[in-house]
Amino acid sequence: MKFISVRAKMLLAFTIVSTICSVGISLLALIVFWQGFERVTSAYLRDVTDQSTNNLNMMIEDIENMNIQILSSSIIQEQLRKVDSEELSAFQQRSVRQTINSELERCTFFGADSLALSIISLNGYEYTLKQITGKQIEHAFSEEEIYEANGSTLWKLTGENHHICIAKAILDLVTMRPIGYINIVYKNEYFGEIVEKHSSEYSSISYLIGEDNAVISSGKREEIGKVFPYNIRDFSESGGVRRGIIDNENVFLYPGQEMQNGWTLVEVIEVKEFYKNIYNIIAVITGILAVFLLFGLLVILFITKRMAEPARSLLHSMQLFGQGKLSQRVDVTTKDELGMIGHEYNRMADNVENLIKQVYEMEIMQKQSEIDFLQMQINPHFLYNTLDTIGWLAFANENEKISELVVALAELLRAMVKRDRFIRIEEELHMVKDYLLIQKYRFGERISVTYEIDETIMQYQIPNFILQPLIENAIIHGLEPKITKGTILIKIKDRGQWICFCIEDDGIGMSSEEINKLYEQCNSETAKNGIGLKNVYRRLILCYGEESRVQIESKKESGMKICFKIPKEKERRK
Secondary structure, three states: OOOOOHHHHHHHHHHHHHHHHHHHHHHHHHHHHHHHHHHHHHHHHHHHHHHHHHHHHHHHHHHHHHHHHHHOOHHHHHHHHHHHHOOOOHHHHHHHHHHHHHHHHHHOOOOOOEEEEEEEEOOOOEEEEEOOOOOOOOOOOOHHHHHHOOOOOEEEEEOOOOEEEEEEEEEOOOOOOEEEEEEEEEOOHHHHHHHHHOOOOOOOEEEEEOOOOEEEEEOOHHHOOOEOOOOHHHHHHHOOOEEEEEOOEEEEEEEOOOOOOOOEEEEEEEHHHHHHHHHHHHHHHHHHHHHHHHHHHHHHHHHHHHHHHHHHHHHHHHHHHHOOOOOOOOOOOOOOHHHHHHHHHHHHHHHHHHHHHHHHHHHHHHHHHHHHHHHHOOOHHHHHHHHHHHHHHHHHOOOHHHHHHHHHHHHHHHHHOOOOOEEEHHHHHHHHHHHHHHHHHHHHHHEEEEEEEOHHHOOOEEEOOOOHHHHHHHHHHHHOOOOOOEEEEEEEEEEOOEEEEEEEEOOOOOOHHHHHHHHHHHHOOOOOOOHHHHHHHHHHHHHHOHHHOOEEEEOOOOOEEEEEEEEOOOOOOO
């Protein structure tokens, strides 16, 4: 596996996390800004469009007021009735014309964008005020359309120059029947001036759309008179900004409120125009983000170098320790997790060094024990062969007690000098019973023995000659000084993965000070007292570790209990 330093991993992790966080925060800020920008821009466009729509409505209302003033004029009413009801002479016609024209001049105001104002009677007589004389008056509506509207104002484009024609029936104020109609012609610039000048920071063009979805006026004059590519009434019903395509450009369309004559002002904004400020902000945010990421990377480089330095020192120290330089330690300079690791490493190195020393000393002790054990085996066969001879001699002389005692002693001696380090519990108990048989001839009925042993554990292996020293200790130091009869309880119990051993007596017991002194003798290298108990104590630790350490419980005049436990092992190397 390829080596990757902790510093490289930290740099990679910090860079990824920083980038993700920075990009995430930037995107979140951009989304919030985007939504806010769209709301503010939509509100701004609505206000601007509404203002222009109000201005156009005022101009339309001025025209409507002028129409009302004309059609409600008593002079106009009287002259039209006269024309429609009588056959007038040329002189009378001139008189009527002068009267109507005078009234029209009084009721109207001709500006630069006003082309003509005409009143047409039912029988076709036309009375006109013109800005340019000699020019034919343009009509956009037939008489049938005007009279069918029954007094409603009609608006439409007319002529090649797309002039705006306004027509309205004149009703008799008495009978409410048509007696003629008004026909007014304005230059397109009359409304186009507002449409063309109307603009905002984001708008590219405005369209004034009529009821028939034709373009009445626009900043793009070539579009006037054409049909708008989208049904404006659908926009009015849905409301708000819509997206579309005009002249192969992606655009936003924002319709204003429908005017009183059915027209609607539509703002058309190119998408790229609309988003140009957002793109600028994105570029600024990206630049700022790059600067901060670069600065963060430099800071991370410095921090990770400081953080990785103790780890490199620790690794170097471990490598030297692994090469056998056991005195190698690391200097702890930080108070963080790496500092704690350094402390634990130093402690571990101390423990390893001490453990190696202890193992070395234990090997020496084991060798010495084997030497002592060999010394104890000088001529062992001569001893128990002699005891066998004495036993047969006693048996021949019919002295069964002496024969039984000698045989038991021979068996015990044979077991003591066996070289097997581990035997079955069954064999260990047989040796214990031989020892207790010998003690029975010594103490008679003063000592009784009780057994509590699980039969399921008889085949498990334990160290050779591990129980007899404890029983001997109970007899010599607990029961022998006691005046009255004493009892020994031998308990061997199955406890799952462990086998528990307890030797209890009801002898004179020991005080806590005496127990502590006994522990000290067991742990001492030079103590000569308590050799049997010390031997068991040390052998258990050597074979099974601290968990099998002998535990002593006692009180003065209340007996003593010595317990230990060993793991279950049916087979073990001899």
